[in-house]
Amino acid sequence: MANIDDVAKIAGVSKSTVSNVFSKKRPISKEVSQRVLDAALDLNYRPNYWARSLANKRTNIIGLNMPGEQVKFSQFHLGLFNGVLKECYSQGYRLLVNTLSTEFSKQVEYVATDPVDGDILLDPAENDERISERIMRKLPLVVIGRPHHEYESSVSYVDNDNVGMGQIVAEHLLQLGHSHILFLNTQKERTVAQDREQGFIKAFQKADMPIDPKLIVYKDGKLTSTTYGYQMTKRLLASHPQITAIITDTDKVALGVYQAAEELKLRIPDDLSVFAFSDDSIYAPEFKPPLTGVRLNGEVLGSEAAKLLIEQLRVPNTIVKRILIPASLVFRGSCAKARTENNK
Amino acid sequence: MANIDDVAKIAGVSKSTVSNVFSKKRPISKEVSQRVLDAALDLNYRPNYWARSLANKRTNIIGLNMPGEQVKFSQFHLGLFNGVLKECYSQGYRLLVNTLSTEFSKQVEYVATDPVDGDILLDPAENDERISERIMRKLPLVVIGRPHHEYESSVSYVDNDNVGMGQIVAEHLLQLGHSHILFLNTQKERTVAQDREQGFIKAFQKADMPIDPKLIVYKDGKLTSTTYGYQMTKRLLASHPQITAIITDTDKVALGVYQAAEELKLRIPDDLSVFAFSDDSIYAPEFKPPLTGVRLNGEVLGSEAAKLLIEQLRVPNTIVKRILIPASLVFRGSCAKARTENNK
DNA sequence: TACGATGATAAAACCGGTTTACTATTAAAG
DNA sequence: CTTTAATAGTAAACCGGTTTTATCATCGTA
Structure with a gap:
């Protein structure tokens, strides 16, 4: 695969110029820009995601984290998932579903930082290591469901009312x-x-x-x-x-x-x-x-959580927020007036 | 965040030794190993995922790709999804759900290689750019659903029978x-x-x-x-x-x-x-x-696709495979014997 | 004509790991 | 008592981008 140096050489410019043409962080003159883009097209070049992430310290990926062994998504999760994805889709984030077995993630050769900019956490538990760990590492975090007292005021969360x-x-x-x-x-x-x-x-x-x-x-x-x-x-x-x-x-x-x-x-x-x-x-x-x-409203829950997280990523040091989603009754027929003494 | 050099300094070894302690690619003596691990614990160090990916050219992430605008997951996708996740879970892969809007992915500043080792593609279409693109880039690929003739013999796929x-x-x-x-x-x-x-x-x-x-x-x-x-x-x-x-x-x-x-x-x-x-x-x-x-059998479809892809990642140049999943009838009551002339 | 300001590009350092090529030490073989 | 082989560790190059700093040309102005 062609890399940035190849493109620079063909276009007759330095690699920093190529970088700036693609990242648009600095203006590059129209002519040079075009020359670079042509060369890139020729070589079928695309900036390497990992190298870029390494240098940028940002991945544009958010994580969805479910507790260890529970891998089964249910109907409720489906809605939630759709909500999160909708938001990712429109704001340019990718979603990483993270359900590695503890067996794997504890092994030395698999220990690593998470490849995400921030996480959405499901089903918080008491003394949840996932939460404390992320707070310690200062990783942006939104929890779905109310976390326990210990974290309630230090973590943004979205929950059903x-x-x-x-x-x-x-x-x-x-x-x-x-x-x-x-x-x-x-x-x-x-x-x-x-x-x-x-x-x-x-x-x-x-x-x-x-x-x-x-x-x-x-x-x-x-x-x-x-x-x-x-x-x-x-x-x-x-x-x-x-x-x-x-x-x-x-x-x-x-x-x-x-x-x-x-x-x-x-x-x-x-x-x-x-x-x-x-x-x-x-x-x-x-x-x-x-x-x-x-x-x-799984979908609302999901999209609100994603919004909250992305906001945190864009504007650092946003304050901790809580969002409660109201729910509505669905009457179907399994509830009726209480039996009274006479028809008992 | 502490990096590999910090750890090396504290442990009094070179960074390559630290690297080898974590990646286990070369044996490091018990004592040195322990010294490094202690230092890492002290500094709360973990290897950086992206730096590692950059050097390794592997991410241990597989992508799930759905066509552009269609972001809604249905019940069928849910099963499929569970199947894929189950496999990822047990084999140590993370799953990246990739549904970026075309609006985003076409912009120069967002063009980049995909951050995955391989892809599972849903709903292949005729002249599917996603397929041709991945073949060109030699990205491992498994399609769910039968791709069109043009690709049928060059791409592994899993489909219902x-x-x-x-x-x-x-x-x-x-x-x-x-x-x-x-x-x-x-x-x-x-x-x-x-x-x-x-x-x-x-x-x-x-x-x-x-x-x-x-x-x-x-x-x-x-x-x-x-x-x-x-x-x-x-x-x-x-x-x-x-x-x-x-x-x-x-x-x-x-x-x-x-x-x-x-x-x-x-x-x-x-x-x-x-x-x-x-x-x-x-x-x-x-x-x-x-x-x-x-x-x-959405779940079977998903897990078979993931297996196929992971196999491709582990053993390069695996041959193209097709897997057909049989389906079974579910009788519920909307079909009966044909009316005959007399009861017509 | 000389001055600082401005803008475009380049050179080199950097992000944080892995890997190759090499050195030093120890053990086994002849 | 060498020679050979194996083992443990290191320095430096590398992965492919971004970013800081430097260079140079151009321009308006005094």
């Missing part, structure tokens, strides 16, 4: 007359769990209704989602027969609820209303009855 | 007693159209049945898929009332067929069987009746 969502959902069910609502929350450590719960409680307080703390349960990380939904539904309905509605984290959990309900001969939604956060799955409409949930 | 699929579908319908089958094919220029048609015809020949060429129609690029399905169904059913089954390209086309059928008061599947290639959409199960189609 989980508090708001929790509240809206609870209010909706309260208005339908449900007063004993089982909340099958996700793992306690995750920030989503805490946020949704907070909204849930807020709705009860606003309505001046008492909350039974036993009706908020958390997923055990070891259980599969469906098993979790199934087991908890059976257990809690046995101990708390007053329950008329269940809020689940995902539709997979809801599937377990449906199974339990069938065994218990409870009709949905007549005897039991079921609600699921995240409308992201392709299965939601296939439930019988179709599952009511919220629409997570 | 469209010929086989066309044949299986036609055979299935023939066995159900349909003899007048309308084939709403996609644009004539696309290789998928040609392949599926070939399989379709093969099935008829094998069954020794005549084909009415008027019953194979092609999509006009300007129409939306649904309009295409709707208009063609109305037109062809009017001129050829013997038609008892319709094969469509996608479920969007099928939706148009369903609409037309409803207007014509034809019941599906009793009066009219409908089949759709590609099960990739989330809508297929939501049709009434649910749509019968084929399962495209």
